[in-house]
Amino acid sequence: MLGLEDHGSLIWESITQQMFAQTTTRKVIKTQAEYNVLLIEQMDIPQDEKEKLMSNVKAMRIIRFALPPDTFRLVSSCETAKDIWDRLKELYSSDTNLEHSVQTLFLSEFGAFSQKPNEKLDQNFNRFNHLLSRMLKNKIKRET
Structure with missing residues (x-):
């Protein structure tokens, strides 16, 4: 994951630790469409924040494309990369x-x-x- 993208560490962090929220609205960006709308509504978003906001979208894409169809169905209702990751950990734990x-x-x-x-x-x-x-x-x- 860390080597897949220019901002791999941000993507990994959005999966394992937290999601980044937009500072003024506190909105979490879950899709490319939401990101595009935010960019139109908020013109003065700093570049580093844009990268953080896109990390969840990219992380979700990476995880979803890496999963086999039967596993994907089990996590398809998850809304964030962190949610998907937590669900996968739950599914594959040895409890x-x-x-x-x-x-x-x-x-x-x-x-x-x-x-x-x-x-x-x-x-x-x-x-x-x-x-x-x-x-x-x-x-x-x-x-x-």
Whole structure:
């Protein structure tokens, strides 16, 4: 992360420590569109603050593009890079309660697995194999 951008340390800081808020409005910038609107409304934003405000937007892009689709769905409701990071830490921690929750989730998904309406057989097969591979990766076996 630190080497990806010119301001990698700001991006990393927005992920792990805090989000930067605009000094006069205290608004946190979450999207490129919000950043553009802010630039129009506030003409006198110092360059260093602009870089800090964009760090959350860039961090969210980097994280989201790095995640596989099934993991992305788990964090897609998060509004900031820090929120995504905290959720990922929660998902991938080795807490035994979390492991039990993950096992329950996979076994529930396995038990309820069925072909979706308008889903082709090869799509269903690929989705089922993906579920099985995630279960194997997490060392989950269905007891018979």
